[in-house]
Amino acid sequence: xxxxxxxxGNHIFPEIRDKVNLLKKSQTHYKVLPSGLNQFxxxxxxxxxxxxxxxxxxxxxxxxxxxxxxxxxxxxxxxSITTFKKAYNYRIVPMNSSDMWPQTNYxxxxxxxxxxxxxxxxxKMKISTIENTGTHRVSKGRKKIRCSICKExxxxxxxxxxxxxxx
Numbered sequence: 001x002x003x004x005x006x007x008x009g010n011h012i013f014p015e016i017r018d019k020v021n022l023l024k025k026s027q028t029h030y031k032v033l034p035s036g037l038n039q040f041x042x043x044x045x046x047x048x049x050x051x052x053x054x055x056x057x058x059x060x061x062x063x064x065x066x067x068x069x070x071x072x073x074x075x076x077x078x079x080s081i082t083t084f085k086k087a088y089n090y091r092i093v094p095m096n097s098s099d100m101w102p103q104t105n106y107x108x109x110x111x112x113x114x115x116x117x118x119x120x121x122x123x124k125m126k127i128s129t130i131e132n133t134g135t136h137r138v139s140k141g142r143k144k145i146r147c148s149i150c151k152e153x154x155x156x157x158x159x160x161x162x163x164x165x166x167x
Contacts, residue, residue: 012072016079020071023061030062040066 012020030044040063064071077083095101144153 011080011082012075013079013081013084016075017072020061020075023058024065024071026058027062027065030058032062032066034066 030042033041033043035041042059042062044058044062060074061071064074145156146153147155148157
């Protein structure tokens with residue numbers, strides 16, 4: 001990342017610069033009407049998705065361009081390459097595990113709070129004291145096997161086909 005930041009020549013990140021250029025192209029759809037000292041009314045197509053994102057919206061770009069000022073000068077400092085270089089100036093050393101972290105005098109962070117999830121809560125089946133909770137298989141130990149062809153006890157149907165019916 002550090003080498004990538006050294007290759008950038010301008011004041012702003014390339015991604016943000018591309019977004020600002022797109023906003024400059026879209027500002028032709030807006031009409032700027034001055035309504036006082038540094039106050040403007042911008043008319044035109046509005047989107048439902050307009051929020052404070054740090055590099056402006058089409059309305060602000062239209063009013064800045066109306067004043068013949070550079071739009072890139074109004075981009076927040078957090079998107080500047082100098083801030084990027086300050087953040088990645090020092091080497092970040094990876095560690096194998098949390099045992100290698102340096103000890104501090106601060107209290108350790110608490111685990112996240114368990115919140116109740118939305119929706120109907122899952123309920124567990126109430127087990128009776130009579131029910132056996134250990135086994136889930138039904139034993140066939142005492143059940144007598146009866147043939148469906150000759151109706152005798154002790155063998156199944158395939159045995160009759162192999163040996164033939166007893167006479």
